[in-house]
Amino acid sequence: MSLTSKLPAALAEVRRPGDFYTNGVFDWRAPALSVEGAGPVALPLLEAQARLLIEVAERAPFGRRAETVVDRSVRDCWQIDAERVKLSGGRWSAALAEIVARAADGLGVEGSVEAIFYKLLIYEPGGFFVDHRDTEKCPGMFGTLIVAPPGLYSGGELVIRHREHEARIDLRAPDPAEACFAAFYADCRHEVLPVEGGYRLALVYTLRRVGKGRAPAAPIYDRQRRDIAALLAAWRKDGSAPEKIVLPLEHAYSPAEISFASLKGADQAAAKTLREAALDADCDIHLALLTIEENGAAEHTGYSSRHSRWRAQEPEFEAGEVCSRDATLGSWRDASDAISDLPAIPFDDCELAPPEVFEGLAPDEEYFGEATGNEGASFERTYRRAALVLWPRENVLSILASAELDDALAYLEASVERAASPEDRARAVGLADAIGARLVEASWLPLCVGPTPTARLLAAYRRLCHVAGVENCFERLLPIRGFEPQDVESLADALSLVAEARRAVLVERLSAGAARASFPACAKLLRRLAVSSLAPELRPAAAHLLSAMPPHADEEHDWRRHSPKAEEIADMLAALRWIDESANARAAERLLTERKTYRLDAILVPALRLLAEQGVLSDADTAIERLRAACLDHLRARAAEPLEPPADWRRASALDCKCGDCADLSRFLDDPTRKEFVLRAAEAARSHLEQTIRSAKADVDAKTLRQGRPYSLVCTKNRASYERRVVQRGEDLRNISIIDG
Numbered sequence: 001m002s003l004t005s006k007l008p009a010a011l012a013e014v015r016r017p018g019d020f021y022t023n024g025v026f027d028w029r030a031p032a033l034s035v036e037g038a039g040p041v042a043l044p045l046l047e048a049q050a051r052l053l054i055e056v057a058e059r060a061p062f063g064r065r066a067e068t069v070v071d072r073s074v075r076d077c078w079q080i081d082a083e084r085v086k087l088s089g090g091r092w093s094a095a096l097a098e099i100v101a102r103a104a105d106g107l108g109v110e111g112s113v114e115a116i117f118y119k120l121l122i123y124e125p126g127g128f129f130v131d132h133r134d135t136e137k138c139p140g141m142f143g144t145l146i147v148a149p150p151g152l153y154s155g156g157e158l159v160i161r162h163r164e165h166e167a168r169i170d171l172r173a174p175d176p177a178e179a180c181f182a183a184f185y186a187d188c189r190h191e192v193l194p195v196e197g198g199y200r201l202a203l204v205y206t207l208r209r210v211g212k213g214r215a216p217a218a219p220i221y222d223r224q225r226r227d228i229a230a231l232l233a234a235w236r237k238d239g240s241a242p243e244k245i246v247l248p249l250e251h252a253y254s255p256a257e258i259s260f261a262s263l264k265g266a267d268q269a270a271a272k273t274l275r276e277a278a279l280d281a282d283c284d285i286h287l288a289l290l291t292i293e294e295n296g297a298a299e300h301t302g303y304s305s306r307h308s309r310w311r312a313q314e315p316e317f318e319a320g321e322v323c324s325r326d327a328t329l330g331s332w333r334d335a336s337d338a339i340s341d342l343p344a345i346p347f348d349d350c351e352l353a354p355p356e357v358f359e360g361l362a363p364d365e366e367y368f369g370e371a372t373g374n375e376g377a378s379f380e381r382t383y384r385r386a387a388l389v390l391w392p393r394e395n396v397l398s399i400l401a402s403a404e405l406d407d408a409l410a411y412l413e414a415s416v417e418r419a420a421s422p423e424d425r426a427r428a429v430g431l432a433d434a435i436g437a438r439l440v441e442a443s444w445l446p447l448c449v450g451p452t453p454t455a456r457l458l459a460a461y462r463r464l465c466h467v468a469g470v471e472n473c474f475e476r477l478l479p480i481r482g483f484e485p486q487d488v489e490s491l492a493d494a495l496s497l498v499a500e501a502r503r504a505v506l507v508e509r510l511s512a513g514a515a516r517a518s519f520p521a522c523a524k525l526l527r528r529l530a531v532s533s534l535a536p537e538l539r540p541a542a543a544h545l546l547s548a549m550p551p552h553a554d555e556e557h558d559w560r561r562h563s564p565k566a567e568e569i570a571d572m573l574a575a576l577r578w579i580d581e582s583a584n585a586r587a588a589e590r591l592l593t594e595r596k597t598y599r600l601d602a603i604l605v606p607a608l609r610l611l612a613e614q615g616v617l618s619d620a621d622t623a624i625e626r627l628r629a630a631c632l633d634h635l636r637a638r639a640a641e642p643l644e645p646p647a648d649w650r651r652a653s654a655l656d657c658k659c660g661d662c663a664d665l666s667r668f669l670d671d672p673t674r675k676e677f678v679l680r681a682a683e684a685a686r687s688h689l690e691q692t693i694r695s696a697k698a699d700v701d702a703k704t705l706r707q708g709r710p711y712s713l714v715c716t717k718n719r720a721s722y723e724r725r726v727v728q729r730g731e732d733l734r735n736i737s738i739i740d741g
Contacts, residue, residue, distance in 0.1 A: 003235050004245060004353040010228050011247075013221070017268035018108015020162035020218035021184040023169050026099055028150055028179040031092030035120070036084040043201075044150045044176060050199035053122050054078050060121060063135050075129045077192075078122040085120045087203075096147075103145055103183035103207065108269075109216045115145050115205040123156055123200040129192040131161070136186065137206045142215040145183045145205040150176050153198025158182055160190045162218060171202070183207060185218045219269065225277045232281035236392040242351040244391035244399055246329065247274075248290060248358075253386040258289050260337040267386070274388055275335055283390050286340065289331035290347075290387040292358070296323040298368050298377040317368040319379045329389055341414065343407035345399060358383060397427070401434035405445075408435055409456045416460050425464055432460050432469055440477055454478060455487035458494040470494045474506035479513020488524045495529075503529075504537035511541040515548035520568035522548070526575035535578045542579045545572060546587055551597055564598065566606035574611060577621050588623035592630055600634050605735055612738045631739055639732045643725055648672035649717050651699045657692050661685055665715065669698060677715040678705075686713040697721075 033041045037056035041049060057078035061070045096115065104113040118137060134144050146158065148171035158169045162185070171180040184190060209216060249267040263271050271287070278285040298317040327347050332340035349355060363381040371377045391399055401408050412435060415428040436457055439445070445453055454477060461469035473494070483491065495503055507529065515522045522545050526538060549572075550564050569591070576584035591598045598604055608624075608631050611617050617628060653669035655662050661679060668677040679689055686704060690713065693700050699720045705712040 002355075003231060003240075004242065004351070004355050006231055007228065007245060007247065008354045010224060010231060011270050011273065014224050014269045014273045015266045016108050016219040017263075017265055017272070018106060018219045019272065020107075020165060020188055020220075021160045021167050021169075021182065022103055022106025023167075023171075023180065023182040024099075024102055024106075025173055025178050025180055026095060026102075028173075028177055029089070029091040029095050031087050031089040031095070033149070034086045034088075035080055036086075044152045045199050045201050046152075047199065050122060050124065050201075053080070054124065056080065056084075057122060060119075060129075062129075062132060074132075076123075077127045077129060078124070080120040080122075082117045082119060085117070085203075087117075099147065099181050100145070100207075103143075103181065107143060107183060107185065107216070108219045109142070109209060111213075112210040114208055114210055116208060118204045118206050121202040121204060123153075123192065123195045123202070125195055125197055125199075127156070127192075127200070128194040131159075131189050131191040133189050134186050138208055140208040140210075140215060141186060141206050142209055142217070143183055143185045143207040145181060145207050146171065147203040147205065148172070148180045148182075149201050149203070150179055151198065151201055153195055153200045155194055155196030156200040157193045158190060159193060160184045160188050162188045163220070163222065171200075185216075187217070221269070221273045225273050225280070228274065228277035229280035232277060232283050232390065232392075236281060236283065236394075242348070243395055243402075244347065244351055244389060245353050246290060246347050246351050247353045247388040247390070248385040249387060251386075253289075255289055255331050255384075258287060258331050258386055259333055260287055263287075263386075271388060274390065278335070278390055282393050284393050284396060285335050286342070286389045287333040287337075288329040288387055288389050290383070290385045291326075291328050291330065292383040293326045293380070294322045294324070294382075295378060295380045296321050298379040300371075300377055317377055317379065319366070319381065329387065341411070343400070343403040343411045345403050397430045397434040400431055401438050405435075405438075405442075405453055408438075409453060409460075412460050413456065416463050419464070428460070429464055429466050429469065432457060432464070432466070433472075436469065436472060436477055440480060442481075445481060450486065451490060452484050452487050454481055454483050455490035458487075458490050462490075462494045462497060465497060467497050470497050471502065471506060474510050478510045482514040482518035483521045483525075484518070485521045485524045488521060488528050491525055492528050500534070503534055504541070507538060508540040508544070511544035511548075515544045519545070519548050519550065520565065520571070523568045523571035523575060526579065527571045530575045530578035538579045539583070542576055542583050546576070546583050549587065549590060564603060566603050566610060569598070569603055569607040570610040570614075570616075573607065573624055573627070574614070574616050577616070577624060581621050581623065584621060584623040588626050591627060600631060605631050605635065605739070608739050609735055612741065617739065617741060628739055632736060635732045635736050635739075639729055639736065643722075643729060645722050646719060649675050651717055652696075652721070655692055655696050655698075657688075659688075661689050662692050665689060665692065665698075665700075668715070669700070669717075675717050679713045679715070680708075680710060681713070682710050686711065689713060689715075 028043070033043065035041060035053060035056065038049075038052045041053065045053075057080045059070045059072070060075055060077045060079040061068045062075045064071075100113055100115045103115075104110075116138060150173060153172070156171070158171055160167045160169065160182070169180075169182050171182060173180050247270075249263070249270070251264045251267050253262065260268075260271055260275075275285055297320040299320045301316050301318050327349075328344045329347055330344040332342040334340045352358070361383065364384045366379065366381040369378045369380075400411060403411065408431075412428065412431050415424070415431060419425045419428045435453075439453060439457065451459070454473065457477075458470065458473055461473065478491075495506065498506060507525070511522055511526075522541075526541060526545060529535070529538060572587060573584060576587055591604060604627060608617070608628055611620075611624070617624065620628065650672040651669045653666045655666050661681070664679075665677065668674055679686060690702050692698075693702055693715070697720075699718050701716045701718050703714050703716075705714050
């Protein structure tokens with residue numbers, strides 16, 4: 001049997017919630033407290049009134065076997081019997097009823113419970129009560145309730161013990177308008193620690209269940225806890241799957257209700273036992289909101305019977321095959337019930353305990369969409385459940401790294417930001433390493449406008465000053481995943497952490513793997529590094545960049561191949577100029593030879609213009625001078641061509657199509673006197689003629705006149721070719737001026 005089946009079986013007996021003690025804070029609501037012989041008592045208790053109470057009180061005794069004795073070495077406090085104390089006011093009755101209900105709920109007691117006032121206790125400075133167990137004060141008694149009114153004192157904490165468990169409770173409320181209570185089972189040993197200053201007042205009640213039956217006892221699941229802890233320890237030891245366990249709870253909770261404190265019934269009992277077992281087994285436990293979203297095809301099953309003479313019958317559907325499924329855990333609470341900033345984390349069905357928990361379960365939301373066009377009927381449904389999530393403590397970094405990549409990186413960045421101690425830094429480094437391993441293994445990475453995942457990871461390593469992480473990125477991650485031009489500054493900053501002797505080696509390894517897939521980014525990075533003292537050592541990296549110049553032989557007829565851009569060619573030339581002049585010469589030769597790829601107007605002229613604007617051409621090397629000369633010759637030759645506006649309406653008339661309509665168009669273009677040509681024809685003929693005009697870049701404006709049938713295509717000659725040449729000449733002259741310097 002797998003762990004995901006064994007764990008629910010071990011929890012099957014853990015049904016009753018509650019603990020051996022409970023405590024809380026409540027509104028005091030200012031009841032009238034008076035004591036026979038002392039009169040009304042104002043709270044918080046001041047020293048003068050405390051002295052007055054002590055004058056009418058007696059030393060509190062304790063039971064020793066069959067005797068009741070006073071021994072100040074065992075119990076040092078004062079008491080006033082219940083019949084001499086009066087608490088009045090309608091609001092106090094309501095407050096006490098609320099306290100008793102909360103105490104019963106916290107102790108896991110079902111049925112009606114009543115609180116019987118027993119005594120008023122006063123502890124003066126130094127007062128205490130050593131470890132003891134309460135005696136039975138009435139039939140049906142199962143516990144004790146302590147109500148601590150507002151007070152000005154220090155010390156006097158209540159310590160409650162049950163078996164190997166211990167709780168230490170400070171019964172001082174943080175607000176004077178509030179008071180505290182604590183309740184515990186009668187078989188619990190407890191003590192009051194010495195009061196260090198001031199006077200501590202306590203109202204002691206006996207808790208009794210109303211009705212027949214055996215008195216309640218503390219719900220103790222020590223055996224189940226040990227069994228579960230053993231299962232979790234074995235899971236940790238053998239490292240077997242799953243990586244984490246997701247245990248959906250029985251009751252439904254809204255996202256606002258997700259907390260350990262709000263769990264109900266058996267969920268509360270299971271959570272308490274699992275928390276203790278997880279601590280014993282060195283596992284982490286969290287409470288989370290589990291969300292499963294599914295969609296797929298729906299099947300039409302007929303029509304509903306809900307109809308009337310005014311409304312047609314409605315189609316009915318049922319969910320068919322699931323096409324996509326998204327299962328995540330979020331809205332985290334940690335073991336201390338504090339809100340956690342863990343990111344949303346995905347989970348697999350094999351991690352559910354039990355694995356079949358959602359079989360036959362009705363979804364929280366379900367929507368059906370009717371068939372439209374070519375799309376069949378579809379469904380969308382959502383399941384939401386609170387769940388307990390456990391994992392071995394050593395798995396936490398791997399689990400965090402499994403979140404959506406952007407979420408995991410955001411969590412890493414937040415961890416780096418708050419990493420103040422060596423332990424925090426080590427944890428952040430471990431998470432960065434786990435995310436890096438995931439990036440290496442990923443089948444694809446999302447496209448990013450800003451910094452890529454790799455750049456964000458490097459930035460985290462940079463802030464953590466983790467040299468090994470930076471080196472690992474350059475040696476293993478970047479050569480496989482490549483990088484983008486916007487990442488260059490992050491790479492250069494991270495590289496500054498590395499010893500100078502290693503930088504060139506890392507850049508060479510990066511270029512060997514990434515130059516082809518990330519040519520623009522590699523060119524930009526080498527240019528960024530070339531201006532440093534590192535330049536002579538970058539020749540191996542420059543050789544990889546040169547060999548990666550597109551196109552490549554295996555990409556010659558591949559539509560996906562990288563088309564070079566002017567900016568990356570400018571970056572390459574600027575980098576090679578500083579790193580290796582001979583490599584720059586070979587690059588220039590290829591740029592001038594492969595004119596089909598590196599066209600003058602599209603790439604070389606804009607690249608030279610960029611270099612000129614950046615000041616690189618002011619002291620260019622021989623290779624760049626060759627390119628400058630070629631570009632200037634091309635621009636000057638075109639600028640010298642005669643440029644006159646057309647003298648008549650004759651336009652270039654060479655057309656690829658020789659059909660009748662296109663032949664008429666060709667004759668129209670060649671006619672020096674005609675300005676307009678009208679084709680009255682069906683849509684197919686009109687569209688064909690418009691396409692011919694666009695393909696030939698003919699100097700014609702075409703517009704459909706939607707009058708009569710069939711419609712007419714009105715073709716009017718213009719001066720577009722001449723105007724384009726005017727614009728081109730102006731651009732050429734500007735480029736000549738900039739490139740020639």
